[in-house]
Amino acid sequence: MKEVILLLGVSLLFIPIFLTLILGFRNNSLSIDMEYVKDPFYFxxxxxxxxxxxxxxxxxxxxxxxxxxxxxxxxxxxxxxxxxxxxxxxxxxxxxxxxxxxxxxxxxxxxxxxxxxxxxxxxxxxxxxxxxxxxxxxxxxxxxxxxxxxxxxxxxxxxxxxxxxxxxxEIKLAKGVRFTRLFGFPVCTNKNRIKNPSREIRENRYGKEVVIHADESLLIVGDIFADEKIELKNVKVIGNIFCHGDVYLENVEVGDENSYFSVIGNKVFISGNSNVSIFGYIQAGYLKGFVV
Amino acid sequence: MILALKFYMFFCIVLFGIYIVRHFVFTGNRLLGKQKISYGDILTSELPTVSVLVPMHNEEKVAEKLLNRLVKVNYPKDKYEIVVINDHSTDKTGEIIETFKKENPEISIKVMHRTTGNRGKPVALNDGLKIASGEIVVVFDADYLPSKDLIRNLVVNFKNPKVGAVMGRVIPVNSGKNILTKLLELERIGGYQVDQQARYNLHLIPQYGGTVGGFRKNLVVKTGGFKENILAEDTELTFRLYVNGYEVVYSNRAECYEESPEDWSVRGRQIRRWSTGHNQVMFSYIFKLLTSKHLSFFQKVDGILLLMVYLVPVFLFLGILDAVALFFLGEANILTYSYFWVISMMIGTFGNFAPFYQVVAGAILDDSPAKAKLLPLLFFNFFFNTFYILLGFKDALIGLVKKHYPIWDKTQRYGDT
Known part of the structure; x- marks a missing residue:
């Protein structure tokens, strides 16, 4: 039994080598595109x-x-x-x-x-x-x-x-749209903008979850980062929104004509019945952006 | 005595078993697991100010190439400066820097010529921090060639307030030079494409590597700058940030070319320096890490395993002696004790810095699986590395006991790529 385990164990050593043989002999060197710049208009x-x-x-x-x-x-x-x-x-x-x-x-x-x-x-x-x-x-x-x-x-x-x-x-969204990456000035559900927010917070937000449901409109000047979920309602953000999990936006404005930002999540849900307006970039996993 | 020898054998088997599991977890994560989104994806008009620090000691062969790349980067010029620290150079490095500064007045280039005091990267960086004005500091060694978008890609990570430092991916530019550079490329592929990225994905401890990376200036200055007696200032900063509640982020797409050592003696000295520095950090941080309130259980486990990376070959070397002793004492049935030992040594430490499953997984992810054909040769590399790691461990131990600190030994440049 021990000998069998030893044999199996040693054979593990050779599996990667066999894999490289099966997967091909191309010997292209690792190349870096030295002039590459991240550009939403690249294509x-x-x-x-x-x-x-x-x-x-x-x-x-x-x-x-x-x-x-x-x-x-x-x-x-x-x-x-x-x-x-x-x-x-x-x-x-x-x-x-x-x-x-x-x-x-x-x-x-x-x-x-x-x-x-x-x-x-x-x-x-x-x-x-x-x-x-x-x-x-x-x-x-x-x-x-x-x-x-x-x-x-x-x-x-x-x-x-x-x-x-x-x-x-402008990129004007409609209900039922699915997307991966959007870049526009703005990307919006309609032309209504959030009126002057009644309250203002100047700080970055970070947490496992960031959930902000403001009764009246709220201005956040700072970036919002979360590990699992970001949920925003009635908020204007002058900053980026980034979540390793999912992002939910309802009546949310991000950035303005003078400064653009990103909204990034594994899945991004935009309420199509509300006023969502993002100056800049939205990114979700492949076709995991939804206008609902 | 025999009981102690057997206990040590048991300890080694458990230790290497843990490392094997760790490497398989990382490989599995990269090939099959969920990948975290990169902060480098953020596009924004609001970027922080950045200072690029370049310490140089006798870098006449490579200085101009790096500076030429640094003036071409895609970053707002009003938020960008280059700080060159000419650290006791005796060749034409100083002249090259001054000429370059005159020829590029459109970029803010600050030059510091260090001619007194200690030499070495941590000291040079501390002096550079005194004149750097950026919120974020990015560091490059002189043999690196940054791509156009690299600075933005690194700096944008600091939008997350929890991020204290960021590390990009290093790719050898001279990998085709000889067998050594080819083997080093394999270690880099496994180490970055799989090991670092998996640690980022799994919310463990990606490591700041001292070049092609950056940090928040105020954090480093506030916590005392770089420790000038530690030869692995990058590893020290990694653990300092974590025990203070900050994170290090690995950005796999922030790629940068480096020049790998082209001869074995240069590589040996580099490993010895890394081993000394890494073990210095281990002595300083192992208890701080265990008692930190900011780290999760798994981060502590990963942190300990990371701190012990340059100690494992020492354990392994002693383990081999132990096995031989037990054998000749008639107390070891080789098949009873060693079947797991043989497997663990071959799988877990094959290549030491990037165990071979990680290398192959990395090569597949890089769409260059054929590179891994040289994998068996890493076995010899392993014994070479072990020798110099043992020397580095000895240096660190002497430093700890006698308070006699080793001198910074700069890696030789070739400049022919």
Missing amino acids: GNSFRKKISDVIFSSTIINKNLVKAKLSREELIVFGKINFINSVVYRNCVYVSFGENHIRKGTYFEKEILSTGNLYIGEDSVLRAVASNADIFLGKGVHIVRWIDAQGSIQLGEDCILGISSASKK
């Missing part, structure tokens, strides 16, 4: 740059269609999206000029760049969307990867926003 800007870089080096197939190397060889359609049958060309990248409309229930496998306002019909599924103006999403639109607007983003109910959503202006 959109990177995509725009790729398009502008290849626009003159692409191979013309016809007056609306070119072939170019983005991350890999792609077909790029130049034109108005609402004039194109997306079911046929859904595996193309689209660069569309002026105002564009995507019909209800359309499915695009590749990225879309719109230079004007972009209207996305209900229940459409798009991989990634960038617009140099505003974007309007109908009910139930599913963005698989990212959405980026130089203007505002207006969401319909029950939209699903993949890994990143960023707007230089």
